[in-house]
Amino acid sequence: MGRKFFVGGNWKCNGTPEEVKKIVSVLNEGQVPSSDVVEVVVSPPFVFLGLVKSSLRPGFHVAAQNCWVKKGGAFTGEISAEMLVNLEIPWVILGHSERRLILNELNEFVGDKVAYALSQGLKVIACVGETLEQREAGSTMDVVAAQTKAIADRVSSWSNIVLAYEPVWAIGTGKVATPAQAQEVHFELRKWLLANTSPEIAAATRIIYGGSVNGANCKELAAQPDVDGFLVGGASLKPEFIDIIKSAELK
Numbered sequence: 001m002g003r004k005f006f007v008g009g010n011w012k013c014n015g016t017p018e019e020v021k022k023i024v025s026v027l028n029e030g031q032v033p034s035s036d037v038v039e040v041v042v043s044p045p046f047v048f049l050g051l052v053k054s055s056l057r058p059g060f061h062v063a064a065q066n067c068w069v070k071k072g073g074a075f076t077g078e079i080s081a082e083m084l085v086n087l088e089i090p091w092v093i094l095g096h097s098e099r100r101l102i103l104n105e106l107n108e109f110v111g112d113k114v115a116y117a118l119s120q121g122l123k124v125i126a127c128v129g130e131t132l133e134q135r136e137a138g139s140t141m142d143v144v145a146a147q148t149k150a151i152a153d154r155v156s157s158w159s160n161i162v163l164a165y166e167p168v169w170a171i172g173t174g175k176v177a178t179p180a181q182a183q184e185v186h187f188e189l190r191k192w193l194l195a196n197t198s199p200e201i202a203a204a205t206r207i208i209y210g211g212s213v214n215g216a217n218c219k220e221l222a223a224q225p226d227v228d229g230f231l232v233g234g235a236s237l238k239p240e241f242i243d244i245i246k247s248a249e250l251k
């Protein structure tokens with residue numbers, strides 16, 4: 001199928017310099033499949049990007065957790081896409097549900113961010129996902145389709161986008177989506193891409209799952225045909241992240 005397995009570690013707003021050095025040494029010493037088999041990207045807080053980038057093993061890459069929606073300037077507290085490019089940070093996570101829900105980032109704003117980041121040469125992990133309320137109301141697909149459409153409306157190429165399906169009810173809750181639940185939404189998202197972009201984009205775009213992924217549940221999830229990897233929160237700060245990377249061997 002040609003979609004290289006992708007494992008992202010989202011460290012969120014965590015870590016002291018000592019803890020970060022420890023995580024990096026665990027990553028550097030871990031036995032993992034080759035970079036032909038799995039792409040690994042870790043996303044520390046902005047302040048640790050330089051430290052992690054300079055000490056991380058070759059073959060693993062770094063991502064920022066956000067960037068500004070347009071060219072930098074008088075936007076106190078923001079980090080621009082140009083700055084990330086200048087510092088050779090290749091990836092950025094955009095549209096994480098914590099930013100959508102806590103900081104009120106709307107679909108259009110996230111779509112604008114994705115388009116601008118891509119235009120500057122960044123690769124984007126774009127997150128979508130429904131809340132528990134939305135799932136229980138039966139609107140999961142409507143919600144993730146609207147989030148994906150806001151991106152699709154603004155970009156022409158998807159070759160530098162990884163789509164992360166992260167159901168909000170599974171994030172940080174220990175309540176992982178079942179492999180069937182994840183597969184169902186991934187399949188529907190790929191179908192949406194087929195109908196609304198192109199067969200090539202639908203076939204090639206990696207759709208990864210996030211939400212309470214750990215060393216124990218990753219194998220069953222990885223075995224699903226439309227699960228092309230993971231975006232891992234809590235477990236990406238622990239040695240079991242290596243086991244999650246190894247689940248790429250099941251593909």
Ligand SMILES: O=C(CO)COP(=O)(O)O
Pocket residue numbers: 010096166170171172173174210211212213231232233234235
């Ligand atoms: O939000 C996530 C990754 O972006 C998932 O977080 P957890 O793995 O801690 O549930």
